Amino acid sequence: MTKQLFIALFIFTFAFNLSNNAQNELYLKKEFIYKTDTLLYRVLFPKNYDKSKDYPLTVFLHGSGERGNDNEKQLLHGSFLFTDSINLLKYPSIVIFPQCPENDGWVNYTNKTENTFTFGDKKKPTKPLEMVLRLIKFYNKTESVDSKRIYVAGLSLGAMGTYDLICRYPNTFAAAIPICGAVNLDRLKNVRKVPICIFHGSDDSAVSVEYSRNAYIELKESGSQHVEYKEYPHVGHNSWDQAFAEHDFMSWLFSQQK
Numbered sequence: 537m538t539k540q541l542f543i544a545l546f547i548f549t550f551a552f553n554l555s556n557n558a559q560n561e562l563y564l565k566k567e568f569i570y571k572t573d574t575l576l577y578r579v580l581f582p583k584n585y586d587k588s589k590d591y592p593l594t595v596f597l598h599g600s601g602e603r604g605n606d607n608e609k610q611l612l613h614g615s616f617l618f619t620d621s622i623n624l625l626k627y628p629s630i631v632i633f634p635q636c637p638e639n640d641g642w643v644n645y646t647n648k649t650e651n652t653f654t655f656g657d658k659k660k661p662t663k664p665l666e667m668v669l670r671l672i673k674f675y676n677k678t679e680s681v682d683s684k685r686i687y688v689a690g691l692s693l694g695a696m697g698t699y700d701l702i703c704r705y706p707n708t709f710a711a712a713i714p715i716c717g718a719v720n721l722d723r724l725k726n727v728r729k730v731p732i733c734i735f736h737g738s739d740d741s742a743v744s745v746e747y748s749r750n751a752y753i754e755l756k757e758s759g760s761q762h763v764e765y766k767e768y769p770h771v772g773h774n775s776w777d778q779a780f781a782e783h784d785f786m787s788w789l790f791s792q793q794k
Contacts, residue, residue, distance in 0.1 A: 582628035592685035597694030642697025689713035711792035718747035731762035737771030
């Protein structure tokens with residue numbers, strides 16, 4: 537690598553990281569406390585937020601690699617969609633990125649094989665997911681939220697959490713986007729009225745693509761008229777990159793309402 541190319545690459549990387557950091561700072565650092573439990577999260581309010589208006593509430597659940605207690609890593613994937621200068625104006629929304637603790641999960645599961653799972657679909661959600669639901673209720677009560685436009689999206693472990701939320705509380709959500717996720721198919725009969733857009737890569741070695749293929753089939757057979765599925769050939773686990781690049785990712789989400 538020539539010296540000039542190295543310098544140019546360094547400048548580009550520095551500028552890119554600086555831009556990302558500036559965008560991330562638009563998300564306020566918060567913590568939600570209920571009794572003895574605490575949920576770390578970041579929240580983005582619409583530009584020129586006006587409490588006399590009602591706004592959609594969008595919740596995004598990160599994957600397993602972004603768990604922790606820094607209240608930062610959960611913004612790694614997807615947060616830029618909502619801070620994009622055009623989207624900020626075109627799709628004003630209250631956007632929440634909660635962070636799951638390191639040794640916990642959005643759902644109860646164990647690995648059967650390398651990319652398949654057994655789900656412990658207990659009567660109650662995991663503590664972090666229960667806190668997410670409490671946080672949604674808190675914002676619905678205290679901020680200017682349009683209760684007919686509450687959305688949830690997530691990737692990988694977060695997509696499993698997305699499925700879990702809509703299966704437990706189908707009447708709460710106006711739409712859901714699970715990306716490279718997995719779900720117990722028996723639970724999907726409850727969500728046939730919820731608009732769902734599913735994404736997955738065909739070569740996913742972390743979460744089998746069969747989960748999304750079968751979820752789509754199950755939902756269609758259950759009578760869902762609001763489910764879409766897009767599969768990316770020769771794409772691995774990071775199918776969220778392709779999903780986020782879809783021209784109608786944002787417009788589809790924000791066009792849904794109960």
